[in-house]
Structure formats: C-alpha cells, structure tokens
Amino acid sequence: MGAISVTWRREVRAFGGAYSCAIPVAAFLAVCGWSFVAALRQAEGSVLQLPTVWGLSISLWLPVLCAVLTMRLFAEERSSGMIELLLSSPIMERDLVMGKFLSAMTVVAVSIGLSLLVPLAVLPAVSPPLAASCRLLPFAPTFLILLLQAALWCSAGLMVSVYSRTQASAAVSSLVLCCGLPVALYVAVLFWVPSIRSETSSMPQLVHVYDFSTGLYSAATVAAYLFPSLFFLFASSKRLAWIRLKG
Numbered sequence: 001m002g003a004i005s006v007t008w009r010r011e012v013r014a015f016g017g018a019y020s021c022a023i024p025v026a027a028f029l030a031v032c033g034w035s036f037v038a039a040l041r042q043a044e045g046s047v048l049q050l051p052t053v054w055g056l057s058i059s060l061w062l063p064v065l066c067a068v069l070t071m072r073l074f075a076e077e078r079s080s081g082m083i084e085l086l087l088s089s090p091i092m093e094r095d096l097v098m099g100k101f102l103s104a105m106t107v108v109a110v111s112i113g114l115s116l117l118v119p120l121a122v123l124p125a126v127s128p129p130l131a132a133s134c135r136l137l138p139f140a141p142t143f144l145i146l147l148l149q150a151a152l153w154c155s156a157g158l159m160v161s162v163y164s165r166t167q168a169s170a171a172v173s174s175l176v177l178c179c180g181l182p183v184a185l186y187v188a189v190l191f192w193v194p195s196i197r198s199e200t201s202s203m204p205q206l207v208h209v210y211d212f213s214t215g216l217y218s219a220a221t222v223a224a225y226l227f228p229s230l231f232f233l234f235a236s237s238k239r240l241a242w243i244r245l246k247g
Contacts, residue, residue, distance in 0.1 A: 072161070108147075
C-alpha cells in the first residue's frame with residue numbers, strides 16, 4: 001500500500017501544478033454548468049428531479065475529462081524515456097497502475113464535487129423557491145454512479161496511455177475509446193435491433209444516471225462498470241510488466 005500511496009501523492013502533485021490538468025478541469029466545469037442550465041430550462045414543467053438533471057449534464061462530458069486527464073499518465077514518461085527509470089525501481093506494476101489510476105480518479109472526483117456548487121449554492125441564490133430541494137444527500141446516488149462511470153473511463157484511458165508512446169496518440173485513442181466507441185456501439189445496436197429503441201431511448205450511461213438518481217439501484221449496473229474497469233487496470237499492469245521484461 002505504501003507504493004500506491006507514494007505514486008498517488010506524486011501524481012496528484014503533478015496534476016496540481018500542470019496546465020494540462022487545470023485547463024481541462026476549468027473547461028469541464030464551465031461546460032457542465034452551461035449544460036446544467038440548459039437542461040434545467042428544458043426540464044421545466046417535467047417530472048425530472050434536480051439530481052437527475054445535474055447527473056445527466058455531468059455524464060455527457062465525463063468521458064472527455066477522463067480521456068484528457070489520463071493521456072499523460074504513462075505516455076509522457078514513455079515519450080521522455082523516463083519509463084525505464086521508473087520501472088527500474090522496486091515497485092510492482094499493479095501498484096504503479098493503481099497509484100496513477102487513483103490520482104486521476106481524485107482529480108475527477110474533485111471536479112465532480114466542484115460542479116455540485118451550481119445546484120447546491122448558485123441555484124438557491126438565484127431561485128430561492130428551489131432552496132428546499134437543493135440538499136446534498138439526494139445527490140449522493142447520482143454522485144456514486146458518476147464515480148463508477150469515471151472509473152471505467154479513467155481505467156480505459158490509463159490502458160491507452162500505457163500502450164501509447166506519445167501524448168498526442170494517447171489523447172486521440174483515449175477520446176475514441178471513451179467517447180466514440182460507446183456512441184458507435186449504441187448506434188450499431190439501434191441499427192441492427194431497431195425495436196430496442198423503445199426500451200433504451202438514450203445512451204446506456206445516461207439511462208444508468210437516471211435510474212440511480214431516481215432510486216432504481218442495480219447490482220448488474222455496478223458490475224457493468226467495475227468488471228471492465230478491473231480488466232483495463234489488469235491489462236495495463238501486464239503491459240507494464242512486458243515493457244519491464246523487454247528492458
């Protein structure tokens with residue numbers, strides 16, 4: 001656990017002092033705030049609850065943030081040649097992967113938490129009648145499903161970063177994997193099975209946010225995010241082991 005903690009602290013400090021972290025997080029918060037306001041106007045008069053509107057506005061942009069944050073985790077060290085020095089240290093590959101993964105998750109969790117300031121602090125100030133519904137506890141299930149989604153996107157981006165030699169290729173591949181692939185699979189399923197449109201009218205991750213925010217919890221949904229995340233982390237550690245073996 002010590003190696004994981006050391007790696008986590010090192011990467012969190014690197015994130016804190018890098019424009020490659022500050023700019024994406026600021027852009028994420030800005031676009032999520034805009035999406036939340038637009039969704040509120042669209043949901044006016046509907047039965048959608050405030051946590052649902054907030055969660056849907058965050059989930060749309062979460063894959064992009066995770067892809068941008070994870071692109072540098074290993075690709076930067078591979079392009080600079082520091083990966084050999086890092087792998088020469090007595091740190092197990094899985095500890096290195098977990099430390100970097102948790103650092104990305106920390107930044108994402110903080111970003112999601114900061115986005116809560118809009119519905120919990122800004123919204124009651126500009127619309128006092130909504131102050132009674134702007135409480136922290138109802139947002140907890142939505143926050144949980146967003147973290148599960150972030151774990152999947154971050155682990156996928158981390159794996160891409162391990163396999164990439166430059167940050168540019170890692171960024172493009174991460175965006176394709178985290179953003180393009182789910183959309184492509186959804187469109188393909190609708191093309192081949194049009195009848196499923198009545199059951200799944202939105203992207204699966206948006207449906208999961210809606211379910212959790214309205215109290216429809218499912219162990220299958222949790223497993224659908226956890227198991228692929230573990231697979232991506234496992235694949236990343238094995239790729240690092242192969243790089244270490246090759247010398």
